[in-house]
Amino acid sequence: MIEIKIPKEISDYKQKFLFGLTVRQFISVASALVVCVPTYIFGKKTVGEDVISWVVILIAVPIFCFGFLKFNGMPFEQFILTVIRFGIQPQKRKYVDLPVFWSIRNEIIEDELLHQKELKKRKGRGKLGKRKRT
Numbered sequence: 001m002i003e004i005k006i007p008k009e010i011s012d013y014k015q016k017f018l019f020g021l022t023v024r025q026f027i028s029v030a031s032a033l034v035v036c037v038p039t040y041i042f043g044k045k046t047v048g049e050d051v052i053s054w055v056v057i058l059i060a061v062p063i064f065c066f067g068f069l070k071f072n073g074m075p076f077e078q079f080i081l082t083v084i085r086f087g088i089q090p091q092k093r094k095y096v097d098l099p100v101f102w103s104i105r106n107e108i109i110e111d112e113l114l115h116q117k118e119l120k121k122r123k124g125r126g127k128l129g130k131r132k133r134t
Contacts (some may be wrong), residue, residue: 024075028067032060 021029036056044053069076 025067028064032063035063036060 022127036059038060040052040056042132043055046052069079071079074082
């Protein structure tokens with residue numbers, strides 16, 4: 001029996017164009033081949049096969065990312081723009097105090113105020129007591 005994979009979300013469906021690739025993926029693969037094959041053929045004579053193979057890999061990876069990579073539903077170019085904007089634009093940060101710390105702080109202040117009031121009362125009683133005796 002033939003099975004067909006149906007995506008859960010219908011908006012995620014992409015029509016296959018050629019060799020099981022979407023148009024975007026096929027253009028990505030074709031452009032990588034157009035750029036990397038001549039680079040390898042002409043570069044191996046000048047810098048050697050080891051070095052040029054790494055250069056071809058470094059050139060091909062971003063080209064393939066444009067065709068195949070999606071991050072949180074964003075295509076690669078939109079993801080790169082978001083990362084660049086995050087690095088360049090100033091971030092708006094909102095200060096939010098934690099009520100737990102403020103309640104503890106207020107309790108400490110209230111305890112200190114009560115302690116100071118008690119000390120004043122004791123000092124005041126002591127002075128009154130001396131006046132009464134004399």
